[in-house]
Amino acid sequence: MTSSREKILSSVKANQPALKPLPQLELPVDVNLDPVENFTLIATNIGSRVFPVSSFDEIKEAIAKLFLPGRIVSSFTELADIAEIRLTDPDPHSLNDVNLAVLQAELGVAENGALWLPEDKMMQRILPFICQHLALVVSKKDIVRNMHEAYQILGNRNPGFGAFIAGPSKTADIEQSLVLGAHGPRSMTVFLID
Amino acid sequence: MKDHAALSEEFNIDEPRVNWHDETLWFIRQKRDRMAHGIPEWEWLRETASQIKNNVLSNLSAYLEQFEINALANGITVHWAADAKEHNEIIHSILKKHQVERMVKSKSMLTEECHLNDYLTENGIEVIDSDLGERIVQLGKEHPSHIVLPCIHKKKEEIGELFHKYLGTAEGESDPQVLTEAARQHLRDTFLTRRVALTGVNFAVAETGEFVVCTNEGNADMGVHLSEVHIASMGIEKIIPERKHLGVFLRLLTRSATGQPITTYSSHFKSPRPGQEMHIVLVDNGRSRQLGREDFRNSLKCIRCGSCMNTCPVYRRSGGHSYHSVISGPIGSILAPNLDMKEFADLPFASTLCGSCSNVCPVKIDIHDQLYKWRQVLVKEGYVSNVKSVSIKTMTWVLSFPALFAFAGKSGRWVMKTLPFLVNNKLNPWYKSREMPVPPKESFREWYAKNRGSK
Ligand code: SF4
Secondary structure: OOOOHHHHHHHHHHHHHOOOOOOOOOOOOOOOHHHHHHHHHHHHHHHHHEEEEEOHHHHHHHHHHHHHOEEEOOOOOOHOOOOEOOOOOOOOOHHHEEEEEEOOOOEEOOOOEEEEEEEHHHHOOOHHOOEEEEEEEEEHHHOOHHHHHHHHHHHHOOOEEEEEEEEOOOOOOOOOOOOOOOOOOOEEEEEEEE | OHHHHHHHHHHHOOOHHHHHHHHHHEEEEEHHHHHHHOOHHHHHHHHHHHHHHHHHOOOHHHHHHHHHHHHHOOOOOOEEEEHHHHHHHHHHHHHOOOOOEEEOOOOOOOHHHHHHHHHHHHHHOEOOOOOOHHHHHOOOOOOEEEEEEOOOOHHHHHHHHHHHHHHHOOOOOOHHHHHHHHHHHHHHHHHHHEEEEEEEEEEEOOOEEEEEEEEEOOOOHHHHHOOOOOEEEEEEEHEOOOOOOHHHHHHHHHHHHHOOOOOOOEEEEEOOOOEEEEEEEEEEHHHHHHHHHOOOOOHHHHHOOHHHHHOOOOHHHHHHHHHOOOHHHHHHHHHHHOOOOOOOOOHHHHHHHOOOHHHOOOOOOOHHHHHHHHHHHHHHOOOOOOOOOOHHHHHHHHOOOHHHHHOOHHHHHHHHHHOOOOOOOOOOOOOHHHHOOOOOOOOHHHHHHHHHHOO
């Protein structure tokens, strides 16, 4: 008996048309576009709050003002006095009570307000999804114009898991009314650091 | 079994609701237009996406093998399912191995296609859909009426009633904010207590063996990262060659679907987290057959954005359920006859062939041409033979709305194009009872924008 694998592959092989070439990806880049300005505009449009900051002290001040007290987890040693910077329990369920997670994004994308967060900067895969509020810190020089540039920089790097995250979790499934805070974070804050 | 015409008539009994449905979808179509117009290279993106998909279809067997090698190297278990039955059995066997009787699932039209929920329920396994829209239709014992907006046919008051009954919200509560919060609490509890999570797949990269899942709600990630076992189900056509091609598709997908620049989450799964198992099920279920149909193989380029539904004048006024197939609207009407020509013979006729679908499709599928070609095939194969046939009834239903077809150019040419088997034929039910429509001078878009809503 041939396995389904063989059956599918031979049927695909028999039925696929003659080879067509892959197109070139010549990246269309709008050189007039200011990445940071555009990122700020679009990220705000999709429900993120964006704050340019120059130090971690400013980030701490902003956190004190923006969020109610609660469990804070962060990968930044600079935030050790306000957050847990090491997770001792490997069980993802133990993070269900996290109010705020502060993590470092590798890059941001101006055209859609998304930020790339790879697993090695997540502490735990579940953290940026299970927290009530998410804050991502990204360096201004790491804002790229579009997704083509983003993948050019990332190449094939993926430590096992990674995500583009654009804004707070949301749904419009009930009569197209937009509601923030579907299953993941209720808010998204971006700190743009010099 | 009721056909598209009969189901559409049921949907049309409540006229204000039909108008509301029509307007809501048109609103999403307009959001899509604004997004598309904001990208100067939009047409370049569509053309590039289309060419990448053409390449994929022409080299699919090699890409599948390449994906398998890389996924295995990443620590993912790869399964192959020739049909829906085998897909369901594979999922069931994984659940049995882990002695799990409850599973949480995020959006996957493929599992709908395979009727996985019914199969698992019959085998004593409880499945909870975690996408809000899917959860709503699941509570209502219905199926999604739209591939991106599963409960677009439901009013908030009806959703409020379901939530009152099943989730204990206050009677009469219909505020979307309050209802969404109730669903959040209910489903968080589900995520925290399920050991197996199933997701769909938007794109799988042959070069790296990783796959991408897009959601706005974060439900796929909540399920997966709290689970011990992640199962991903994907149709074999979801493969793309290289990682950089994701840039093209992620730029197009959500702009076309909902008019957002990108979904909130585009999650790239490459390997399981330590201690977790990750399975991927590659499903054929008629796809390799469709690949061999020269006229219809392009339908396999579909990235399931739903924009052909949002723009379709027939879909908007007949509702997704009138298509009585898992994937509704124009693209569903091409995919369904591949699975069963007899059962779905009416669907290619549920269209005015206006071409709006082909104009918005982000991967440039010639949707309306394929609908036209299906009609010919179905006539030739004998599925459309007389006035009583479902196809003709569907056609007649479509024709009974001048608003849906009057734009279609010179009427004679239009009849030739749409009803090739009916011209010079006494069986033409429409010819007998109605006058030829006078074609308007404006383009379809202008005309429709002016006349929509008015009867
Ligand atoms: S056929 Fe095109 S427009 Fe329709 S859902 Fe598929 S990709 Fe979108």
